[in-house]
Amino acid sequence: MDAEATRRFQTQRHFLGKIPDTAVIQGVSILAFLVLWEAVSRTGIIFKELVPSVFTVAVRVWNLLASGEFWPHLWISLYEIGLGFAVAAVIGVGLGILLGAHKFWRNVSEPVFLYLAATPKIIFFPICLMLLGLDTGSKMAIGALSGFFPIVICTMTGAREVSPVLLRVARSLRASPLQIYTKVYFPAILRHLFAGFRLGMGVTIIGTFLGEIKLSRGGLGFLAIGFYSQFNLASMYAVIVLIFVLAGVANWIMGILLARFSRYRGTLET
Amino acid sequence: MARLKVLLTRCLFIAAALAMIQILVSRGTLSPLIVSKPTAVALALWQEIAGGEIPKLFLITMGEVAISFGISLVLGLGVGYFLWRYERWGVAYETLLGAVFGSPIILVYPIFLVIFGRSPAAVIAMGFLSGCIPIILGMRDGLVGVNRTLVRVGQSLNLSRRVIFWKIQLPAAAPTIFSGMRLGFTFTLVSVIGVEFLVEIGGLGKMVSAAYSRFQIDNMYAGITAIILLTMIFIAVSYNLQRRVK
Numbered sequence: 001m002d003a004e005a006t007r008r009f010q011t012q013r014h015f016l017g018k019i020p021d022t023a024v025i026q027g028v029s030i031l032a033f034l035v036l037w038e039a040v041s042r043t044g045i046i047f048k049e050l051v052p053s054v055f056t057v058a059v060r061v062w063n064l065l066a067s068g069e070f071w072p073h074l075w076i077s078l079y080e081i082g083l084g085f086a087v088a089a090v091i092g093v094g095l096g097i098l099l100g101a102h103k104f105w106r107n108v109s110e111p112v113f114l115y116l117a118a119t120p121k122i123i124f125f126p127i128c129l130m131l132l133g134l135d136t137g138s139k140m141a142i143g144a145l146s147g148f149f150p151i152v153i154c155t156m157t158g159a160r161e162v163s164p165v166l167l168r169v170a171r172s173l174r175a176s177p178l179q180i181y182t183k184v185y186f187p188a189i190l191r192h193l194f195a196g197f198r199l200g201m202g203v204t205i206i207g208t209f210l211g212e213i214k215l216s217r218g219g220l221g222f223l224a225i226g227f228y229s230q231f232n233l234a235s236m237y238a239v240i241v242l243i244f245v246l247a248g249v250a251n252w253i254m255g256i257l258l259a260r261f262s263r264y265r266g267t268l269e270t
Numbered sequence: 271m272a273r274l275k276v277l278l279t280r281c282l283f284i285a286a287a288l289a290m291i292q293i294l295v296s297r298g299t300l301s302p303l304i305v306s307k308p309t310a311v312a313l314a315l316w317q318e319i320a321g322g323e324i325p326k327l328f329l330i331t332m333g334e335v336a337i338s339f340g341i342s343l344v345l346g347l348g349v350g351y352f353l354w355r356y357e358r359w360g361v362a363y364e365t366l367l368g369a370v371f372g373s374p375i376i377l378v379y380p381i382f383l384v385i386f387g388r389s390p391a392a393v394i395a396m397g398f399l400s401g402c403i404p405i406i407l408g409m410r411d412g413l414v415g416v417n418r419t420l421v422r423v424g425q426s427l428n429l430s431r432r433v434i435f436w437k438i439q440l441p442a443a444a445p446t447i448f449s450g451m452r453l454g455f456t457f458t459l460v461s462v463i464g465v466e467f468l469v470e471i472g473g474l475g476k477m478v479s480a481a482y483s484r485f486q487i488d489n490m491y492a493g494i495t496a497i498i499l500l501t502m503i504f505i506a507v508s509y510n511l512q513r514r515v516k
Contacts, residue, residue, distance in 0.1 A: 021358055021362070022358070022361050022362040022365070023362075025358065025359060025362035025363070026362050026363075026365065026366055029362070029363070029366065030366075046385065050384050050385060104275075104276065104279075107276045108276050108279045108280045108283065109280075111280070112280065112284075114505070115498075115501065115502045115505055116498070118456055118460070118501050118505050119460075119497060119498050119501045120459075120460040120461075120463045120464040120467070120475070120497070120501075122464045122467055122468065123463065123464075123467055123475065123478050123493075123494050123497050124494065125467075126478065126479070126482035126490055127304075127305075127494075129482075130303070130304045130487075131304060202372065202374065205374055206374040206376060206377065209374065209377055210376065210377070210464065210468065213377075213380070213468065214467075214468055221377075224380060225380065228380050228383070228384070233384055236380060236384075237381070240377060240378060240380070240381070243374070243377055244373055244374070244377070247373055247374045248369075248373065251372055251373075
Protein backbone atom coordinates (compact mmCIF):
# COMPACT_ATOMS: atom_id res chain seq x y z
CA MET A 1 0.00 0.00 0.00
CA ASP A 2 2.88 2.30 0.82
CA ALA A 3 4.48 1.79 -2.57
CA GLU A 4 1.08 2.49 -4.11
CA ALA A 5 0.78 5.74 -2.16
CA THR A 6 4.28 6.80 -3.20
CA ARG A 7 3.48 6.11 -6.85
CA ARG A 8 0.15 7.91 -6.61
CA PHE A 9 1.58 11.06 -5.07
CA GLN A 10 4.64 11.07 -7.24
CA THR A 11 2.52 10.91 -10.37
CA GLN A 12 0.07 13.54 -9.15
CA ARG A 13 0.96 16.86 -10.63
CA HIS A 14 1.00 19.94 -8.48
CA PHE A 15 -0.40 23.31 -9.35
CA LEU A 16 3.20 24.46 -9.75
CA GLY A 17 3.44 22.41 -12.91
CA LYS A 18 5.39 19.21 -13.32
CA ILE A 19 6.69 19.08 -9.74
CA PRO A 20 5.20 16.13 -7.81
CA ASP A 21 3.51 16.74 -4.45
CA THR A 22 6.12 14.87 -2.41
CA ALA A 23 8.94 16.98 -3.86
CA VAL A 24 7.01 20.19 -3.03
CA ILE A 25 6.47 19.10 0.60
CA GLN A 26 10.11 18.06 0.91
CA GLY A 27 11.41 21.29 -0.64
CA VAL A 28 9.11 23.48 1.45
CA SER A 29 10.08 21.60 4.65
CA ILE A 30 13.81 22.05 4.06
CA LEU A 31 13.25 25.70 3.19
CA ALA A 32 11.10 26.18 6.31
CA PHE A 33 13.89 24.68 8.46
CA LEU A 34 16.44 27.08 6.97
CA VAL A 35 14.09 30.07 7.36
CA LEU A 36 13.42 29.12 11.00
CA TRP A 37 17.16 28.78 11.65
CA GLU A 38 17.75 32.19 10.05
CA ALA A 39 14.91 33.75 12.08
CA VAL A 40 16.33 32.34 15.34
CA SER A 41 19.73 33.66 14.35
CA ARG A 42 18.55 37.17 13.41
CA THR A 43 16.17 37.68 16.31
CA GLY A 44 18.75 36.39 18.78
CA ILE A 45 16.15 34.39 20.79
CA ILE A 46 18.99 31.98 21.57
CA PHE A 47 22.30 33.82 22.16
CA LYS A 48 23.19 35.15 18.70
CA GLU A 49 26.71 33.76 18.64
CA LEU A 50 25.38 30.24 19.20
CA VAL A 51 23.19 30.16 16.11
CA PRO A 52 25.04 31.82 13.25
CA SER A 53 23.14 32.87 10.14
CA VAL A 54 22.63 30.29 7.37
CA PHE A 55 24.42 32.66 5.01
CA THR A 56 27.40 32.99 7.37
CA VAL A 57 27.68 29.19 7.58
CA ALA A 58 27.42 28.94 3.76
CA VAL A 59 30.20 31.54 3.37
CA ARG A 60 32.35 29.63 5.89
CA VAL A 61 31.80 26.41 3.91
CA TRP A 62 33.03 28.20 0.79
CA ASN A 63 35.97 29.79 2.66
CA LEU A 64 36.96 26.41 4.08
CA LEU A 65 36.88 24.76 0.66
CA ALA A 66 38.89 27.63 -0.83
CA SER A 67 41.45 27.66 1.98
CA GLY A 68 44.43 25.39 2.28
CA GLU A 69 43.43 24.51 5.85
CA PHE A 70 40.58 22.14 4.98
CA TRP A 71 42.13 19.73 2.47
CA PRO A 72 44.96 18.21 4.57
CA HIS A 73 42.38 17.40 7.28
CA LEU A 74 40.05 15.88 4.67
CA TRP A 75 42.86 13.62 3.37
CA ILE A 76 43.67 12.49 6.93
CA SER A 77 40.00 11.60 7.53
CA LEU A 78 39.69 9.83 4.17
CA TYR A 79 42.88 7.88 4.84
CA GLU A 80 41.66 6.78 8.28
CA ILE A 81 38.18 5.90 7.02
CA GLY A 82 39.53 4.08 3.94
CA LEU A 83 42.04 1.94 5.81
CA GLY A 84 39.69 1.35 8.74
CA PHE A 85 36.96 0.20 6.38
CA ALA A 86 39.37 -2.04 4.43
CA VAL A 87 40.49 -3.79 7.62
CA ALA A 88 36.85 -4.18 8.75
CA ALA A 89 35.85 -5.56 5.34
CA VAL A 90 38.69 -8.09 5.05
CA ILE A 91 38.32 -9.46 8.59
CA GLY A 92 34.51 -9.19 8.58
CA VAL A 93 34.05 -11.01 5.27
CA GLY A 94 36.70 -13.66 6.04
CA LEU A 95 35.31 -14.45 9.47
CA GLY A 96 31.71 -14.08 8.31
CA ILE A 97 32.07 -16.70 5.54
CA LEU A 98 34.14 -19.02 7.71
CA LEU A 99 31.70 -18.98 10.64
CA GLY A 100 28.51 -18.51 8.63
CA ALA A 101 29.18 -21.58 6.48
CA HIS A 102 28.95 -23.92 9.49
CA LYS A 103 25.69 -24.02 11.40
CA PHE A 104 27.31 -24.97 14.71
CA TRP A 105 29.96 -22.23 14.68
CA ARG A 106 27.41 -19.73 13.41
CA ASN A 107 25.14 -20.49 16.39
CA VAL A 108 28.11 -20.25 18.77
CA SER A 109 29.34 -16.89 17.49
CA GLU A 110 26.27 -15.02 16.22
CA PRO A 111 24.82 -13.88 19.61
CA VAL A 112 28.24 -12.59 20.68
CA PHE A 113 28.49 -10.47 17.52
CA LEU A 114 24.88 -9.28 17.86
CA TYR A 115 25.38 -8.14 21.45
CA LEU A 116 28.70 -6.45 20.76
CA ALA A 117 27.25 -4.77 17.65
CA ALA A 118 24.75 -2.92 19.84
CA THR A 119 27.44 -1.68 22.27
CA PRO A 120 28.61 1.92 21.65
CA LYS A 121 31.97 1.21 20.02
CA ILE A 122 33.43 4.59 21.00
CA ILE A 123 33.94 3.30 24.58
CA PHE A 124 36.73 1.08 23.17
CA PHE A 125 38.56 4.17 21.91
CA PRO A 126 40.82 4.48 25.01
CA ILE A 127 42.13 0.96 24.29
CA CYS A 128 42.88 1.98 20.68
CA LEU A 129 44.65 5.11 21.97
CA MET A 130 46.78 3.13 24.42
CA LEU A 131 47.70 0.56 21.77
CA LEU A 132 48.24 2.85 18.78
CA GLY A 133 48.76 6.37 20.11
CA LEU A 134 47.30 9.72 19.19
CA ASP A 135 48.00 9.56 15.46
CA THR A 136 45.93 8.07 12.65
CA GLY A 137 46.30 4.44 13.84
CA SER A 138 43.88 4.75 16.76
CA LYS A 139 41.22 6.40 14.57
CA MET A 140 41.61 3.71 11.93
CA ALA A 141 41.27 1.05 14.64
CA ILE A 142 38.05 2.50 16.11
CA GLY A 143 36.67 2.91 12.56
CA ALA A 144 37.58 -0.70 11.76
CA LEU A 145 36.04 -1.97 15.00
CA SER A 146 32.83 -0.04 14.29
CA GLY A 147 32.59 -1.29 10.70
CA PHE A 148 33.48 -4.90 11.50
CA PHE A 149 30.22 -5.87 13.23
CA PRO A 150 27.63 -5.02 10.53
CA ILE A 151 29.91 -6.57 7.89
CA VAL A 152 30.46 -9.84 9.76
CA ILE A 153 26.75 -10.13 10.68
CA CYS A 154 25.55 -9.48 7.10
CA THR A 155 28.16 -11.88 5.69
CA MET A 156 27.08 -14.60 8.11
CA THR A 157 23.44 -14.02 7.15
CA GLY A 158 24.39 -14.32 3.49
CA ALA A 159 26.44 -17.49 4.05
CA ARG A 160 23.49 -19.05 5.90
CA GLU A 161 21.23 -18.44 2.91
CA VAL A 162 23.53 -19.97 0.28
CA SER A 163 21.55 -22.62 -1.55
CA PRO A 164 22.57 -26.16 -0.50
CA VAL A 165 22.13 -27.17 -4.15
CA LEU A 166 25.04 -24.91 -5.16
CA LEU A 167 27.19 -26.47 -2.44
CA ARG A 168 26.27 -30.02 -3.44
CA VAL A 169 27.10 -29.29 -7.09
CA ALA A 170 30.49 -27.85 -6.07
CA ARG A 171 31.26 -30.87 -3.87
CA SER A 172 30.18 -33.31 -6.56
CA LEU A 173 32.68 -31.57 -8.84
CA ARG A 174 35.30 -32.17 -6.14
CA ALA A 175 35.88 -28.49 -5.43
CA SER A 176 38.39 -27.86 -2.65
CA PRO A 177 37.22 -26.01 0.50
CA LEU A 178 39.06 -22.89 -0.73
CA GLN A 179 37.31 -23.16 -4.10
CA ILE A 180 33.94 -23.59 -2.35
CA TYR A 181 34.56 -20.40 -0.34
CA THR A 182 35.83 -18.33 -3.26
CA LYS A 183 33.71 -19.73 -6.13
CA VAL A 184 30.42 -20.55 -4.39
CA TYR A 185 30.04 -18.62 -1.14
CA PHE A 186 31.64 -15.37 -2.21
CA PRO A 187 29.60 -14.75 -5.42
CA ALA A 188 26.37 -16.03 -3.84
CA ILE A 189 26.52 -13.63 -0.90
CA LEU A 190 27.47 -10.47 -2.82
CA ARG A 191 24.10 -8.80 -2.11
CA HIS A 192 24.44 -9.33 1.67
CA LEU A 193 28.10 -8.39 1.47
CA PHE A 194 27.35 -5.01 -0.05
CA ALA A 195 24.44 -4.42 2.33
CA GLY A 196 26.98 -5.03 5.13
CA PHE A 197 29.53 -2.77 3.41
CA ARG A 198 26.96 0.03 3.21
CA LEU A 199 26.10 -0.22 6.92
CA GLY A 200 29.75 -0.80 7.80
CA MET A 201 30.90 2.27 5.87
CA GLY A 202 28.32 4.42 7.73
CA VAL A 203 29.49 3.32 11.16
CA THR A 204 33.19 3.40 10.18
CA ILE A 205 32.69 7.08 9.28
CA ILE A 206 30.94 7.74 12.60
CA GLY A 207 33.58 5.87 14.63
CA THR A 208 36.47 7.63 12.89
CA PHE A 209 35.02 11.13 13.28
CA LEU A 210 34.07 10.54 16.92
CA GLY A 211 37.62 9.33 17.56
CA GLU A 212 39.00 12.46 15.89
CA ILE A 213 36.69 14.66 17.97
CA LYS A 214 37.68 12.94 21.22
CA LEU A 215 41.48 12.98 20.84
CA SER A 216 43.54 13.44 17.69
CA ARG A 217 46.06 15.57 15.85
CA GLY A 218 44.24 15.92 12.53
CA GLY A 219 41.14 15.17 10.46
CA LEU A 220 37.77 16.87 10.01
CA GLY A 221 36.58 15.87 13.50
CA PHE A 222 39.70 17.47 14.95
CA LEU A 223 39.04 20.59 12.86
CA ALA A 224 35.39 20.80 14.04
CA ILE A 225 36.20 20.43 17.74
CA GLY A 226 39.12 22.87 17.31
CA PHE A 227 36.69 25.52 16.03
CA TYR A 228 34.36 24.66 18.96
CA SER A 229 37.19 25.26 21.44
CA GLN A 230 37.92 28.64 19.79
CA PHE A 231 34.18 29.48 19.93
CA ASN A 232 34.31 29.87 16.14
CA LEU A 233 30.88 28.28 15.82
CA ALA A 234 30.06 29.27 12.23
CA SER A 235 33.19 27.42 11.09
CA MET A 236 32.31 24.45 13.33
CA TYR A 237 28.85 24.24 11.73
CA ALA A 238 30.50 24.52 8.30
CA VAL A 239 32.77 21.53 9.03
CA ILE A 240 29.80 19.52 10.32
CA VAL A 241 27.90 20.33 7.09
CA LEU A 242 30.89 19.13 5.04
CA ILE A 243 31.16 15.94 7.13
CA PHE A 244 27.47 15.23 6.40
CA VAL A 245 28.05 15.81 2.68
CA LEU A 246 31.01 13.39 2.80
CA ALA A 247 28.92 10.77 4.62
CA GLY A 248 26.07 11.29 2.13
CA VAL A 249 28.39 10.78 -0.85
CA ALA A 250 29.85 7.61 0.72
CA ASN A 251 26.35 6.27 1.39
CA TRP A 252 25.28 7.10 -2.17
CA ILE A 253 28.27 5.27 -3.67
CA MET A 254 27.66 2.23 -1.46
CA GLY A 255 23.97 2.34 -2.46
CA ILE A 256 24.91 2.24 -6.16
CA LEU A 257 27.28 -0.70 -5.55
CA LEU A 258 24.59 -2.50 -3.55
CA ALA A 259 22.03 -2.04 -6.34
CA ARG A 260 24.54 -3.28 -8.91
CA PHE A 261 25.58 -6.39 -6.98
CA SER A 262 22.00 -7.24 -6.01
CA ARG A 263 21.37 -7.67 -9.74
CA TYR A 264 24.58 -9.71 -10.12
CA ARG A 265 23.29 -12.22 -7.61
CA GLY A 266 20.07 -12.57 -9.58
CA THR A 267 21.88 -13.44 -12.79
CA LEU A 268 23.88 -16.09 -10.96
CA GLU A 269 20.75 -17.84 -9.84
CA THR A 270 19.02 -17.92 -13.18
CA MET B 271 20.98 -30.91 23.81
CA ALA B 272 22.33 -29.20 20.70
CA ARG B 273 21.52 -25.80 22.24
CA LEU B 274 23.38 -26.73 25.43
CA LYS B 275 26.41 -27.78 23.38
CA VAL B 276 26.36 -24.43 21.55
CA LEU B 277 26.05 -22.54 24.85
CA LEU B 278 28.87 -24.53 26.47
CA THR B 279 31.16 -24.03 23.49
CA ARG B 280 30.45 -20.28 23.55
CA CYS B 281 31.22 -20.05 27.27
CA LEU B 282 34.34 -22.17 26.79
CA PHE B 283 35.61 -19.86 24.03
CA ILE B 284 35.00 -16.72 26.08
CA ALA B 285 36.69 -18.33 29.12
CA ALA B 286 39.65 -19.44 26.97
CA ALA B 287 40.04 -15.93 25.52
CA LEU B 288 39.99 -14.39 29.01
CA ALA B 289 42.45 -17.02 30.32
CA MET B 290 44.79 -16.29 27.42
CA ILE B 291 44.71 -12.55 28.19
CA GLN B 292 45.34 -13.32 31.87
CA ILE B 293 48.42 -15.46 31.02
CA LEU B 294 49.79 -12.99 28.44
CA VAL B 295 49.50 -10.06 30.85
CA SER B 296 50.94 -12.08 33.78
CA ARG B 297 53.94 -13.12 31.69
CA GLY B 298 54.44 -9.53 30.51
CA THR B 299 53.83 -10.35 26.82
CA LEU B 300 50.98 -7.81 26.95
CA SER B 301 51.82 -4.66 28.87
CA PRO B 302 49.77 -4.33 32.07
CA LEU B 303 49.80 -0.60 31.36
CA ILE B 304 47.61 -1.25 28.30
CA VAL B 305 45.67 -4.41 29.08
CA SER B 306 44.37 -5.33 32.53
CA LYS B 307 44.17 -8.87 33.84
CA PRO B 308 40.56 -10.10 33.64
CA THR B 309 40.76 -10.99 37.35
CA ALA B 310 41.81 -7.40 38.17
CA VAL B 311 38.94 -6.08 36.02
CA ALA B 312 36.47 -8.38 37.80
CA LEU B 313 37.78 -7.19 41.17
CA ALA B 314 37.56 -3.51 40.14
CA LEU B 315 34.05 -4.12 38.81
CA TRP B 316 33.00 -5.73 42.07
CA GLN B 317 34.57 -2.94 44.16
CA GLU B 318 32.87 -0.27 42.06
CA ILE B 319 29.52 -2.06 42.38
CA ALA B 320 29.87 -2.74 46.12
CA GLY B 321 31.18 0.80 46.74
CA GLY B 322 28.06 2.19 45.09
CA GLU B 323 29.88 4.02 42.26
CA ILE B 324 28.59 1.89 39.36
CA PRO B 325 24.99 1.76 40.68
CA LYS B 326 25.07 5.58 41.00
CA LEU B 327 26.44 6.05 37.47
CA PHE B 328 24.02 3.42 36.16
CA LEU B 329 21.10 5.39 37.59
CA ILE B 330 22.39 8.63 36.03
CA THR B 331 22.75 6.96 32.61
CA MET B 332 19.37 5.29 32.88
CA GLY B 333 17.77 8.56 34.00
CA GLU B 334 19.13 10.30 30.89
CA VAL B 335 18.04 7.38 28.71
CA ALA B 336 14.57 7.34 30.28
CA ILE B 337 14.01 11.09 29.73
CA SER B 338 15.37 10.95 26.13
CA PHE B 339 13.35 7.86 25.33
CA GLY B 340 10.21 9.27 26.99
CA ILE B 341 10.35 12.43 24.86
CA SER B 342 11.19 10.35 21.75
CA LEU B 343 8.24 8.11 22.45
CA VAL B 344 5.67 10.89 22.91
CA LEU B 345 6.89 12.90 19.93
CA GLY B 346 7.75 9.90 17.77
CA LEU B 347 4.39 8.18 18.15
CA GLY B 348 2.56 11.49 17.64
CA VAL B 349 4.50 12.45 14.51
CA GLY B 350 4.29 8.86 13.21
CA TYR B 351 0.51 8.95 13.65
CA PHE B 352 0.31 12.30 11.81
CA LEU B 353 2.44 10.98 8.94
CA TRP B 354 0.13 7.95 8.63
CA ARG B 355 -3.06 10.00 8.92
CA TYR B 356 -1.93 12.50 6.28
CA GLU B 357 -0.59 10.17 3.64
CA ARG B 358 0.87 12.88 1.40
CA TRP B 359 3.06 14.19 4.24
CA GLY B 360 3.94 10.64 5.22
CA VAL B 361 5.25 9.74 1.78
CA ALA B 362 7.24 12.99 1.56
CA TYR B 363 8.68 12.77 5.06
CA GLU B 364 9.56 9.09 4.93
CA THR B 365 12.36 9.89 2.46
CA LEU B 366 13.56 12.90 4.46
CA LEU B 367 13.56 11.02 7.77
CA GLY B 368 15.23 8.00 6.13
CA ALA B 369 18.01 10.29 4.87
CA VAL B 370 18.51 11.82 8.33
CA PHE B 371 18.42 8.35 9.93
CA GLY B 372 21.08 7.10 7.50
CA SER B 373 23.38 10.04 8.23
CA PRO B 374 25.97 10.14 11.06
CA ILE B 375 23.54 12.05 13.22
CA ILE B 376 25.59 11.70 16.44
CA LEU B 377 28.18 14.03 14.90
CA VAL B 378 25.85 16.99 15.55
CA TYR B 379 26.43 16.62 19.31
CA PRO B 380 28.78 19.66 19.41
CA ILE B 381 25.74 21.73 18.34
CA PHE B 382 23.89 20.54 21.46
CA LEU B 383 26.96 21.32 23.53
CA VAL B 384 26.83 24.83 22.13
CA ILE B 385 23.10 25.20 22.87
CA PHE B 386 22.87 23.42 26.26
CA GLY B 387 26.47 23.62 27.47
CA ARG B 388 28.31 20.64 29.01
CA SER B 389 25.22 19.43 30.81
CA PRO B 390 22.95 16.37 30.95
CA ALA B 391 20.52 18.36 28.76
CA ALA B 392 22.97 18.05 25.83
CA VAL B 393 23.18 14.27 26.40
CA ILE B 394 19.38 14.00 26.60
CA ALA B 395 18.90 16.09 23.45
CA MET B 396 21.29 13.82 21.53
CA GLY B 397 19.59 10.69 22.89
CA PHE B 398 16.21 12.07 21.86
CA LEU B 399 17.34 12.96 18.32
CA SER B 400 18.81 9.47 17.78
CA GLY B 401 15.81 7.67 19.25
CA CYS B 402 12.82 9.50 17.80
CA ILE B 403 13.35 8.79 14.07
CA PRO B 404 13.05 4.97 14.25
CA ILE B 405 9.96 5.41 16.46
CA ILE B 406 8.32 7.76 13.92
CA LEU B 407 9.12 5.41 11.03
CA GLY B 408 8.00 2.34 13.00
CA MET B 409 4.66 3.94 13.94
CA ARG B 410 3.94 5.04 10.37
CA ASP B 411 5.12 1.81 8.71
CA GLY B 412 3.14 -0.27 11.19
CA LEU B 413 -0.13 1.57 10.54
CA VAL B 414 0.43 1.77 6.77
CA GLY B 415 1.06 -1.97 6.65
CA VAL B 416 -2.23 -2.98 8.34
CA ASN B 417 -4.21 -5.35 6.15
CA ARG B 418 -7.10 -3.42 4.54
CA THR B 419 -9.40 -6.41 4.90
CA LEU B 420 -9.27 -6.03 8.69
CA VAL B 421 -10.33 -2.39 8.39
CA ARG B 422 -13.13 -3.31 5.95
CA VAL B 423 -14.43 -5.91 8.41
CA GLY B 424 -14.55 -3.17 11.07
CA GLN B 425 -16.37 -0.81 8.68
CA SER B 426 -18.88 -3.53 7.72
CA LEU B 427 -19.65 -3.91 11.45
CA ASN B 428 -20.40 -0.19 11.52
CA LEU B 429 -17.61 0.57 13.98
CA SER B 430 -16.59 4.18 14.40
CA ARG B 431 -13.23 5.39 13.07
CA ARG B 432 -11.92 5.74 16.62
CA VAL B 433 -12.89 2.16 17.54
CA ILE B 434 -11.39 0.82 14.31
CA PHE B 435 -8.13 2.61 15.15
CA TRP B 436 -7.89 1.46 18.77
CA LYS B 437 -9.31 -2.05 18.37
CA ILE B 438 -8.10 -3.08 14.91
CA GLN B 439 -5.38 -0.91 13.39
CA LEU B 440 -3.24 -0.28 16.47
CA PRO B 441 -3.11 -3.93 17.63
CA ALA B 442 -2.37 -5.09 14.07
CA ALA B 443 0.46 -2.53 13.77
CA ALA B 444 1.85 -3.29 17.27
CA PRO B 445 4.77 -5.58 16.22
CA THR B 446 6.18 -3.00 13.76
CA ILE B 447 5.58 -0.14 16.21
CA PHE B 448 7.37 -2.11 18.92
CA SER B 449 10.21 -2.89 16.53
CA GLY B 450 10.66 0.85 15.94
CA MET B 451 10.54 1.49 19.68
CA ARG B 452 13.18 -1.19 20.31
CA LEU B 453 15.44 0.31 17.67
CA GLY B 454 14.80 3.78 19.08
CA PHE B 455 15.70 2.63 22.58
CA THR B 456 18.94 1.00 21.38
CA PHE B 457 19.94 4.17 19.49
CA THR B 458 19.10 6.33 22.51
CA LEU B 459 21.18 4.11 24.81
CA VAL B 460 24.15 4.09 22.43
CA SER B 461 24.00 7.87 21.88
CA VAL B 462 23.66 8.68 25.58
CA ILE B 463 26.64 6.51 26.56
CA GLY B 464 28.63 7.76 23.54
CA VAL B 465 28.11 11.43 24.37
CA GLU B 466 28.73 10.79 28.08
CA PHE B 467 32.08 9.30 27.07
CA LEU B 468 32.95 12.05 24.58
CA VAL B 469 32.06 14.99 26.83
CA GLU B 470 32.91 13.24 30.12
CA ILE B 471 29.67 14.04 31.89
CA GLY B 472 26.88 11.90 33.33
CA GLY B 473 27.09 8.18 34.06
CA LEU B 474 28.86 5.06 32.81
CA GLY B 475 30.31 6.68 29.65
CA LYS B 476 31.95 9.31 31.84
CA MET B 477 33.40 6.59 34.07
CA VAL B 478 35.36 5.08 31.14
CA SER B 479 36.64 8.45 29.94
CA ALA B 480 37.56 9.67 33.44
CA ALA B 481 39.33 6.41 34.33
CA TYR B 482 41.35 6.67 31.09
CA SER B 483 42.27 10.30 31.81
CA ARG B 484 43.44 9.31 35.32
CA PHE B 485 45.19 6.23 33.92
CA GLN B 486 43.16 3.88 36.17
CA ILE B 487 43.29 1.05 33.66
CA ASP B 488 41.48 -1.58 35.77
CA ASN B 489 38.60 0.83 36.39
CA MET B 490 38.48 1.76 32.71
CA TYR B 491 38.07 -1.90 31.71
CA ALA B 492 35.54 -2.34 34.52
CA GLY B 493 33.51 0.56 33.06
CA ILE B 494 33.69 -0.93 29.55
CA THR B 495 32.58 -4.32 30.93
CA ALA B 496 29.67 -2.68 32.79
CA ILE B 497 28.52 -0.95 29.58
CA ILE B 498 28.76 -4.20 27.56
CA LEU B 499 26.74 -6.03 30.24
CA LEU B 500 24.15 -3.24 30.37
CA THR B 501 23.72 -3.31 26.58
CA MET B 502 23.47 -7.11 26.61
CA ILE B 503 20.75 -7.06 29.25
CA PHE B 504 18.69 -4.47 27.39
CA ILE B 505 19.06 -6.20 24.04
CA ALA B 506 18.03 -9.54 25.59
CA VAL B 507 15.04 -7.99 27.41
CA SER B 508 13.85 -6.10 24.32
CA TYR B 509 14.12 -9.22 22.08
CA ASN B 510 12.12 -11.12 24.65
CA LEU B 511 9.44 -8.41 24.82
CA GLN B 512 9.28 -8.24 21.02
CA ARG B 513 8.65 -11.99 20.81
CA ARG B 514 5.73 -11.53 23.22
CA VAL B 515 4.28 -8.65 21.20
CA LYS B 516 4.40 -10.84 18.07
